[in-house]
Amino acid sequence: MSDIxxxxxxxxxxxxxxxxxxxxxxxxxxxxxxxxxxxxxxxVTLLLAYMxxxxxxxxxxxxxxxxxxxxxxxxxxxxRDLRGTGACWAVxxxxxxxxxxxxxxxxxxxxxALCIALFVGLYIxxxxxxxxxxxxxxxxxxxxxxxxxxxxxxxxxMPYVPQERWGGLVITLILATFGLALAFPLAIxxxxxxxSKLPAIKALCVLYVExxxxxxxxxxxxxxxxxxxxxxxxxxxIDKLLRAQLAIILFAGAYLAEVVRGGLQSLSKGxxxxxxxxxxxxxxxxGFIILPQAxxxxxxPLVNTFIGFFKDTxxxxxxxxxxxxxxxxxxxxxxxxxxxxxxxxLTVGAIYFIFCFAMSKYxxxxxxxLNRHGRR
Amino acid sequence: MSQTTIDPRSLxxxxxxxxxxSWSDERVRAIVWQVLVVGIIGTIVWWLWSNTVHNLxxxxxxxxxxxxxxxxxxxxxxxxxxxxxTDTYFRALLIGLLNTLKVAxxxxxxxxxxxxxxxxxxLSKNWLLSKIAGVYIEVIRDLxxxxxxxxxxxxxxxxxxxxxxxxxxxxxxLSNRGLKLPxxxxxxxHSYALLAFALGALFTWFYRRDAIRKRILDGRPRPVWPVALxxxxxxxxxxxxxxxxPWTVDWPELRGFNFRGGLNMSPEYFALLLGLTTYxxxxxxxxxxxxxxxxxxxxxxxxxxxxxxxxxxxKQVVLPQAxxxxxxPMxxxxxxxxxxxxxxxxxxxxxxxxxxxxxxNQTGQAIEGIAIIxxxxxxxxxxxxxxxxxxxxxxxxxxR
Numbered sequence: 001m002s003d004i005x006x007x008x009x010x011x012x013x014x015x016x017x018x019x020x021x022x023x024x025x026x027x028x029x030x031x032x033x034x035x036x037x038x039x040x041x042x043x044v045t046l047l048l049a050y051m052x053x054x055x056x057x058x059x060x061x062x063x064x065x066x067x068x069x070x071x072x073x074x075x076x077x078x079x080r081d082l083r084g085t086g087a088c089w090a091v092x093x094x095x096x097x098x099x100x101x102x103x104x105x106x107x108x109x110x111x112x113a114l115c116i117a118l119f120v121g122l123y124i125x126x127x128x129x130x131x132x133x134x135x136x137x138x139x140x141x142x143x144x145x146x147x148x149x150x151x152x153x154x155x156x157x158m159p160y161v162p163q164e165r166w167g168g169l170v171i172t173l174i175l176a177t178f179g180l181a182l183a184f185p186l187a188i189x190x191x192x193x194x195x196s197k198l199p200a201i202k203a204l205c206v207l208y209v210e211x212x213x214x215x216x217x218x219x220x221x222x223x224x225x226x227x228x229x230x231x232x233x234x235x236x237x238i239d240k241l242l243r244a245q246l247a248i249i250l251f252a253g254a255y256l257a258e259v260v261r262g263g264l265q266s267l268s269k270g271x272x273x274x275x276x277x278x279x280x281x282x283x284x285x286x287g288f289i290i291l292p293q294a295x296x297x298x299x300x301p302l303v304n305t306f307i308g309f310f311k312d313t314x315x316x317x318x319x320x321x322x323x324x325x326x327x328x329x330x331x332x333x334x335x336x337x338x339x340x341x342x343x344x345x346l347t348v349g350a351i352y353f354i355f356c357f358a359m360s361k362y363x364x365x366x367x368x369x370l371n372r373h374g375r376r
Numbered sequence: 377m378s379q380t381t382i383d384p385r386s387l388x389x390x391x392x393x394x395x396x397x398s399w400s401d402e403r404v405r406a407i408v409w410q411v412l413v414v415g416i417i418g419t420i421v422w423w424l425w426s427n428t429v430h431n432l433x434x435x436x437x438x439x440x441x442x443x444x445x446x447x448x449x450x451x452x453x454x455x456x457x458x459x460x461x462t463d464t465y466f467r468a469l470l471i472g473l474l475n476t477l478k479v480a481x482x483x484x485x486x487x488x489x490x491x492x493x494x495x496x497x498x499l500s501k502n503w504l505l506s507k508i509a510g511v512y513i514e515v516i517r518d519l520x521x522x523x524x525x526x527x528x529x530x531x532x533x534x535x536x537x538x539x540x541x542x543x544x545x546x547x548x549x550l551s552n553r554g555l556k557l558p559x560x561x562x563x564x565x566h567s568y569a570l571l572a573f574a575l576g577a578l579f580t581w582f583y584r585r586d587a588i589r590k591r592i593l594d595g596r597p598r599p600v601w602p603v604a605l606x607x608x609x610x611x612x613x614x615x616x617x618x619x620x621x622p623w624t625v626d627w628p629e630l631r632g633f634n635f636r637g638g639l640n641m642s643p644e645y646f647a648l649l650l651g652l653t654t655y656x657x658x659x660x661x662x663x664x665x666x667x668x669x670x671x672x673x674x675x676x677x678x679x680x681x682x683x684x685x686x687x688x689x690x691k692q693v694v695l696p697q698a699x700x701x702x703x704x705p706m707x708x709x710x711x712x713x714x715x716x717x718x719x720x721x722x723x724x725x726x727x728x729x730x731x732x733x734x735x736x737n738q739t740g741q742a743i744e745g746i747a748i749i750x751x752x753x754x755x756x757x758x759x760x761x762x763x764x765x766x767x768x769x770x771x772x773x774x775x776r
Binding site for chain 1: 502
């Protein structure tokens with residue numbers, strides 16, 4: 001038996017392992033499989049590639065090659081001559097401080113800038129899982145207080161700046177972050193109320209959520225801007241920004257409540273029953289057993305909802321509050337800079353995009369991670 | 377059988393306990409909590425209400441909806457039904473409502489078509505197509521809708537005037553005065569044909585239901601298409617031909633400084649429609665993609681193994697399952713498109729919010745104005761969700 005094998009191997013030269021055809025592997029193989037797998041696919045690829053190249057060349061021409069980067073003291077004639085062929089980035093060069101900080105006093109711009117950095121730092125800290133503890137709430141309270149002190153001033157040698165002069169990106173961040181921070185506790189209470197066995201409380205919560213979710217945010221903002229002054233006793237007046245912030249909190253509360261309710265519903269019934277069996281009271285059961293698990297589950301949808309609010313804060317433009325988008329729109333009202341809306345909106349859009357894209361990537365990653373660990 | 381397995385003791389009602397006036401009695405706690413919460417909220421509402429009444433008296437603002445019958449005096453550029461500034465506020469608000477519905481309905485149809493195409497493109501085996509769809513979805517969803525609307529409006533305003541209008545295809549003109557499209561001249565014959573088509577569609581639907589019922593009874597297939605062809609195509613065309621077959625296309629033409637004739641879309645309407653459609657399509661694309669991915673691959677393979685043609689696989693096996701996943705989130709997108717159409721006020725399209733806002737500025741009756749806006753959107757939202765819930769219940773899995 002062993003002889004035969006030996007003989008056979010001696011006679012036939014062992015064939016060297018051949019590699020797969022060049023058309024099946026590597027870059028060429030990938031292209032064949034993913035770009036040119038049939039005549040239809042080839043046609044689509046070629047058409048799209050042609051359109052992308054043409055569009056990209058046109059965009060580079062417009063945005064970089066033919067663009068005007070700066071003009072001496074508001075002489076925008078050079079820009080106007082280029083209408084349609086080149087971008088006028090001079091408008092950004094001239095107005096970037098206004099777009100970012102609004103009418104905040106020029107020499108105090110470091111304060112809103114520092115606030116923006118604090119907000120970004122707060123988001124990053126909140127995104128890290130090792131900080132998902134009770135102390136995080138304290139960090140939020142501390143940072144938000146610090147931001148308030150910085151913006152208002154009046155202490156530590158910083159001159160006082162009234163709210164009417166705040167503006168730009170920091171207003172967008174304030175509206176979104178304070179909105180979330182204050183709407184969140186409200187949302188938890190409403191979500192618990194909606195699942196409560198007490199009929200009156202349940203009815204109130206259902207009414208609130210469905211009423212708010214049925215109307216557009218604009219109608220709430222209008223309510224805050226024109227109706228709210230009628231609600232208060234004579235002589236008592238609340239600042240416009242604060243009124244808009246209240247409307248956003250009420251709006252966010254209803255949407256977040258539904259997200260939290262989703263988390264409460266996805267917990268198994270056994271958790272509730274086990275807590276009851278231990279003899280815990282309602283608040284003990286909710287605080288120690290239910291909420292810690294339910295809130296962990298809803299973090300990805302919570303981030304998605306937050307992205308929605310972050311974008312929706314731009315609606316305050318309609319009632320004339322100076323957020324990032326309003327500042328951009330106002331920057332081109334001045335006659336010298338009229339008609340350069342596309343450049344300004346692209347820049348403002350890029351700022352919104354950076355924030356939202358980072359959050360949405362984070363939420364996707366988190367969701368994948370939570371799914372992988374089988375926590376859901 | 378199940379009757380015998382139930383322990384009769386478990387059917388017994390728990391003993392009734394008398395209500396004890398003590399904090400340890402659950403029912404007492406429930407009553408106290410509810411009275412407390414309702415009391416606090418009631419007090420706040422009452423306080424706000426009494427402030428409002430007092431403020432209205434002090435500022436001498438009239439209350440009630442009497443202003444609806446007064447002359448509005450506000451000009452409206454776009455109206456589906458005849459309107460002049462001497463008409464009443466009620467009619468002005470009605471025009472606003474129609475304008476809202478006009479953009480919402482067209483937007484829903486276009487966004488569904490466009491979004492479905494992008495969702496399918498995202499799943500394409502072609503890498504380039506799938507990546508482009510992915511980038512589109514990501515970018516469009518990460519920018520505020522209001523910013524996109526202002527951007528489109530700025531682009532439309534930056535277009536050349538009617539004399540140098542962009543002219544991509546014959547009869548289509550794009551200028552800073554909006555989009556002009558050729559349109560057929562509407563005559564009675566067209567209305568009759570449309571009516572016949574609607575009746576035909578209704579009849580076909582009933583016929584199809586009946587055919588399916590009979591097929592379930594005796595198993596013999598009954599083709600629906602001859603009836604559908606007759607009712608939906610032959611009958612309307614015959615009626616149209618009998619009425620003289622009028623067919624005049626109204627081409628837009630440049631006369632003086634502006635266009636005459638054709639179908640006109642104002643820059644405001646066009647920017648709003650474009651913004652709403654492209655924005656919502658990004659969300660719908662993700663919903664469609666998730667819906668198709670939710671159908672397990674085994675379902676495709678099993679359907680093919682049964683010998684169904686690929687069209688049948690899609691129609692009879694995959695789509696009914698995908699739709700179950702798609703419908704609920706799609707409902708909320710339809711609601712969103714309707715609510716988001718209220719952003720029209722930022723670019724000057726006169727929808728219900730814009731007109732109600734002007735009304736409340738002119739009359740000073742803020743509460744009534746906002747109540748009208750909220751009432752309109754609540755009823756639209758409620759109707760859409762009722763319809764979609766009905767549809768969802770119809771296609772839901774019947775568990776036997």
